Amino acid sequence: MRANLRHLRAFLAVVDHGSITRTAEICHVSQPAVTQAIRKLEREPETELFQRRAQGLFVTEPGTVLARRVRRAFGLLDPTLSELAPRLRITATTAQLVALVAVTEAENFTLAARRLGLAQPTVHRAITGLEREIGRALFERTPHGMIATRAAEMLTRATQVAFVELDQGEAELGELLGREVGRLVIGGMPLSRSYILPRAIARFRVRRPKLPIKVLDGPYEDMLTSLRRGEIDFLVGALRNPAPIGDVVQRPLFEDELIIVCGKDHPLRRGTPPASVADIAGFPWVVAAEGTPTRQVFTRLVETQGLAPRSLIETGSMVLMRELLQVSDHLGFISRLQIEPDLDLGAVHELAVPLPDTFRPIGLTLRDGWSPTRAQQEFLDELEAVVEAARTGEERRAG
Missing domain, CATH: 3.40.190.290 (D-Maltodextrin-Binding Protein; domain 2)
Structure with missing residues (x-):
């Protein structure tokens, strides 16, 4: 879900205060702007996020599900925005942050614009707007391309994991409304690919025959980076001693x-x-x-x-x-x-x-504080069932 950040902040204010008028005052926007923001958020999932009553707006179950993920997203994003510039929480837009991530990854404005389907000047203006607010350059021009500064790397990572939370909110809304939304992205290390994952996937497919699953492999360091960016949901395989970095946690499954x-x-x-x-x-x-x-x-x-x-x-x-x-x-x-x-x-x-x-030790490597969706938790349950079956020698065939 790549909703307007200001719309999402207004949505949370309505959840907290149950009032369009109060939200307009807090967010320094007009009442029609708040109403329009809520309607736009309700449009894509085709469901009401609030019940309108004479006493005010009361959040629905779908609204509660979305609010939880939006709070988590801002909890990941706002500390970095505030650290870089006091006003950035108010001024930063979704378009600017999407452009920042694209340029950081592509190390080139033209390639980033092509990836986003935008004109190169549009991407450049988005980055310039962020730099103006922060008061410093976000990229250094080198013979190898546009290299992100430390500030750009910090904001890119915070943006990526915040956007993952919003994607998970979309998946949870779909789950609540009886739709299959989202996908699983798993980092599989050698043992997991040959033993654990095939069995867990077969079992999971009985529950969810259509949910897309992507299993990635590659050097551990690359997969760890993708995990920390939110591009991978979790890693399965041999655990490191000590843990590789402070923002991930390791959960042993067996030896x-x-x-x-x-x-x-x-x-x-x-x-x-x-x-x-x-x-x-x-x-x-x-x-x-x-x-x-x-x-x-x-x-x-x-x-x-x-x-x-x-x-x-x-x-x-x-x-x-x-x-x-x-x-x-x-x-x-x-x-x-x-x-x-x-x-x-x-x-x-x-x-x-x-x-x-x-x-x-063999187990899971997760982002610290990660909260799985229902589908992700079901897959983790199947992983543990495979491990238990192997431990007891009573493995069952899926289906």
């Missing part, structure tokens, strides 16, 4: 075991089984990238035994690991759950080597 695997024709499968990691350290290894929880466990494992493997291949691709193990003498260090289907098929084999402290 996953890391194991050593080899190909079916590996020489270690013949003769006496190895008794320790030291017996196999000389083989080449396929391991996760630096900075990942799996790699941290591997590094700790070999360092505590004074080992230095001579040959490492770093990859986040389980497919590449599996194929390398089948055609070479490489060993792999990977999650048991992630590689379990290949173990069951006999494509790879576990080496029964004692491995102390190779468990890692």
Whole structure:
């Protein structure tokens, strides 16, 4: 929902005071302007946000749902607006903030205008208006493009998460009115993509067969940035220790075991089984990238035994690991759950080597203070059901 910010502020004032007259006084606008703002907000969902009575305006259930999300949106946006300029809460417009986000992301006025379907001078005027109010430049011109200043980055992030709250308000209004609105955007790390998410999505589809679901992958740092911007609802996968930054929270779901695997024709499968990691350290290894929880466990494992493997291949691709193990003498260090289907098929084999402290927490990474919609909560419930089923060994097929 990209409603006029002034209309939304007027809407909240009517919720709080139940009076068009009082709202007009508070917001320093005319009574017809307040009435028009409410009507515009009611137009898109095609529902009444207030009951009109002789005693005043009384908020309806849809109005209450919307008001909750609008308050949360301004709670995220207003502190930054006030920090940058005292009057910015009053003067900043939706169009200006939309332009700010587009230029920050595109690092170019022309590309931002094209993305928004606007003329380049229109976008430039929007940014200039913000800069005039704030009293400083929001972008620095460099050979690589228009780079956002710290002030622009702060306001962009606050705008993005505030707009997500408004989108969630739209989804909740749709839910209340019997419509399927919105979508799920999930950041899936390797283990979740191969085990947890397929099962949770299958179960969720029984409840909601039509709601769009988008699962993103990529480097953890990129997904974390998207989560903090509100572009991703939550991340599922290995948790970081410590938590990566203060504005996200981690919620453990279960612990996953890391194991050593080899190909079916590996020489270690013949003769006496190895008794320790030291017996196999000389083989080449396929391991996760630096900075990942799996790699941290591997590094700790070999360092505590004074080992230095001579040959490492770093990859986040389980497919590449599996194929390398089948055609070479490489060993792999990977999650048991992630590689379990290949173990069951006999494509790879576990080496029964004692491995102390190779468990890692798997769970959710969420924005601090995030409040899920009903659909989002239902998906989280299904995730937890999948984890519980795996824990008890009683997994049920969806449907």
